[in-house]
Amino acid sequence: MNTEQLRQLLPIIRNVTYMNTGWAGPSPTPVIKQVSETMELEALNGPASRKGLEFIRGILELGRQSVSDLLDCDREEVWVTHSTTEGVNIVMYGLKWEAGDELVVCDLEHAALMAPARVLAQRKGVNVNVAAVSPKASRDDILAAIDRELRPGVKLIALSHIQYTCGLKMPIKEITNLAHQRGIPVLVDGAQSVGQIGVNVKDLGCDFYAMSGQKWLMGPTGTGALYVDRASMGLLEPHFTTNALEAERPTERLPLARFSLASQSGALVAGLIEAVSIANRVGLGQIETRSGALSDLLRERVSHVDGCELLGPTTGPSACGLVTLRVGNWDPTDLVEELEEQFDIAARAVHNPDGIRFSTHFFNTEDEVERVATTLIEVASRHF
Numbered sequence: 001m002n003t004e005q006l007r008q009l010l011p012i013i014r015n016v017t018y019m020n021t022g023w024a025g026p027s028p029t030p031v032i033k034q035v036s037e038t039m040e041l042e043a044l045n046g047p048a049s050r051k052g053l054e055f056i057r058g059i060l061e062l063g064r065q066s067v068s069d070l071l072d073c074d075r076e077e078v079w080v081t082h083s084t085t086e087g088v089n090i091v092m093y094g095l096k097w098e099a100g101d102e103l104v105v106c107d108l109e110h111a112a113l114m115a116p117a118r119v120l121a122q123r124k125g126v127n128v129n130v131a132a133v134s135p136k137a138s139r140d141d142i143l144a145a146i147d148r149e150l151r152p153g154v155k156l157i158a159l160s161h162i163q164y165t166c167g168l169k170m171p172i173k174e175i176t177n178l179a180h181q182r183g184i185p186v187l188v189d190g191a192q193s194v195g196q197i198g199v200n201v202k203d204l205g206c207d208f209y210a211m212s213g214q215k216w217l218m219g220p221t222g223t224g225a226l227y228v229d230r231a232s233m234g235l236l237e238p239h240f241t242t243n244a245l246e247a248e249r250p251t252e253r254l255p256l257a258r259f260s261l262a263s264q265s266g267a268l269v270a271g272l273i274e275a276v277s278i279a280n281r282v283g284l285g286q287i288e289t290r291s292g293a294l295s296d297l298l299r300e301r302v303s304h305v306d307g308c309e310l311l312g313p314t315t316g317p318s319a320c321g322l323v324t325l326r327v328g329n330w331d332p333t334d335l336v337e338e339l340e341e342q343f344d345i346a347a348r349a350v351h352n353p354d355g356i357r358f359s360t361h362f363f364n365t366e367d368e369v370e371r372v373a374t375t376l377i378e379v380a381s382r383h384f
Ligand SMILES: Cc1ncc(COP(=O)(O)O)c(C=O)c1O
Pocket: 022, 023, 082, 083, 084, 085, 086, 110, 112, 113, 160, 162, 163, 164, 189, 191, 192, 211, 212, 213, 224
């Protein structure tokens, strides 16, 4: 599937230059159709009839299969969740912490990771070691910053694969190697990576990988998944307990079912499966290459604009399809509002570093990048 064919499936792009996929991607029409048709079928079958339950169970299994194919792991190592945050919470609260244990994070992390870290510090007396990582740090600098925090007593390293504010891609494979040499498990927040760049969890070597369906995969909000390496399953105990559908049937018992927090919506999971299928039809390699190239183009265009300052990596293996910049004296939130109201351009404000973030996905075009750059030139001159 090429860019134009994908755009045909995205009604929004007729009206809006949509560069906020890092928050939530627009769902293609076949995804929306799958969600609504599945709901209709569920209602027709009777959602809790034998036929209805079999129908939904089949979709949930397919969901695990499609995510495990995407991440290159076994189906039993994947649990479909409702978000990245849920997966992060399952791991962070699932480990057996004792007062004085240490957790390593970095100072660019999303609240999805920082909030449970803070609660672990308050409730369990866990020491949270925050590695200082600059938004433009080189891979060697990142490794050195993490290495410095790996004192005895560290029980987990928890980091994003791609930092959401500035688009810094972290050297996860190297970090995992470093951690495993000292027997420390690694949790990766993959909210900004899955669907944007190729992710092979076995190659990365991490123990846990949490992801979202609604961002770069353009699936429905309320979908996500958690990967747990088979060898690391014993590290976790469920914090919440429910009578997960599968766990009730001994013959189908799945190792991760006990971490389920709530019933799954078959309709939303059907939408996620369709979203993964579309990403596969486009080609994940093609998505990564094109979204990176569009971001490079945007960075190149704004680098010459008076008053625009790029806040994240500008090139190389640490850069990706997220571009964050400061524009003159604009407050980022005001600028986001101005772009949306006056120019129909959707982006988001971020903090630390404070700026405006553009996400370039495969479906965006060079013309759209040009339009954003031209608009930034115009607005920069107004608040300089
Ligand atoms: C790095 C990162 N982690 C976690 C999240 C939260 O994702 P979800 O809403 O799927 O929990 C986001 C959302 O922007 C994110 O960028």
